[in-house]
Amino acid sequence: MSRRPRKDVSAQSVPRPTVSVCRGCCCGTEKIPGVDHAAQLARLRSGLEGAATVRAVECLDACEQGNVIVVQPSAEGRRAGGRPVWLGLVNDEHAEQDVITWASAGGPGLADAPDILDLYVFQPSRRVRAGLDG
Numbered sequence: 001m002s003r004r005p006r007k008d009v010s011a012q013s014v015p016r017p018t019v020s021v022c023r024g025c026c027c028g029t030e031k032i033p034g035v036d037h038a039a040q041l042a043r044l045r046s047g048l049e050g051a052a053t054v055r056a057v058e059c060l061d062a063c064e065q066g067n068v069i070v071v072q073p074s075a076e077g078r079r080a081g082g083r084p085v086w087l088g089l090v091n092d093e094h095a096e097q098d099v100i101t102w103a104s105a106g107g108p109g110l111a112d113a114p115d116i117l118d119l120y121v122f123q124p125s126r127r128v129r130a131g132l133d134g
Contacts, residue, residue: 015074017052017107019044019099022068024059032066035091040067043093047100052107062124067091069099073108082109087120095120 021041022028028037045054062068065088073082085108090096098114105111 015076015106015110017074017077017103017110018072019048019052019054019103020057020060020070020072021054022058022060022062022066022070023056024061024063026063027059027066027068028056031063032091035067037067040093040096043096044069044100047097048103052103060124061127062086062088062122065089065122065124071099071103071107071113074106074110077107077109080109082107084108085113085117086122086124087117088122090120 021044023037023041026032028041041054041056048054060068060070065086067088067090069087069090070084071087072084073080087095087099090099095117098117102111102113102117
């Protein structure tokens, strides 16, 4: 019989949205000038530590919207009706801070996004959306 350590139940009950940060062919590169891409990712990871999972992902195939960030709901957020929210042109620290504030509060389905993020929301093609979930 194998003994696996039990997961901390209190950590499981905390809803943790996932913030996927595109770092593919355009996002996160010099093709988007004037942005310190490494610092952007570091600020998101630092600001969301313990509140959300932040992951750098390969190209999300929405290059015209670079830098792209997708805020995905936690399981609890999804049960409450939350769906992934695609944000494009996230190229300034104010937008990053709005993402941090929202995801820290629970993200899609659990907290309302700051109104200003409506300016960044876009709808990628179904094929592109399926690639993130797949």
